[in-house]
Amino acid sequence: MPDCTTCPHLHRIERLEKRADDNESTHGKIYDRLRMIENVSARTDEKLAGIVTTLARVEKMISDQAEKPARRWDIVITALISSAVTAVVTIVAANIFK
Numbered sequence: 001m002p003d004c005t006t007c008p009h010l011h012r013i014e015r016l017e018k019r020a021d022d023n024e025s026t027h028g029k030i031y032d033r034l035r036m037i038e039n040v041s042a043r044t045d046e047k048l049a050g051i052v053t054t055l056a057r058v059e060k061m062i063s064d065q066a067e068k069p070a071r072r073w074d075i076v077i078t079a080l081i082s083s084a085v086t087a088v089v090t091i092v093a094a095n096i097f098k
Contacts, residue, residue: 004010 007013
C-alpha cells in the first residue's frame, strides 16, 4: 500500500473531503427547510379551504339579503291588486243587490 503522507495531492483530497462534509450538512438543512415549507403549505391550504367555505356562506347571505326587498315589493303589489279586486267586486256586488 502506498504511503499517503507524502502524496502531493493530500491537501486537495482533504479539502475535497471537508467540502463534501459541508455539502452534506447544507443538504440536510435544505431538506429540513423543504419539509418545513411543505408543512406550512399544507396548513395554508387548510386555512384557504376554510376561507373559501366561509366566503361561500357570506355570498349566500348577501344574496338572500339582496332579494328581500324584491320579495317584499312582490307582497305589496299582491296586496294592492287583491285590494283593488276586492273593491271592484264589492262595488259590483253592491250595485247588483241594490
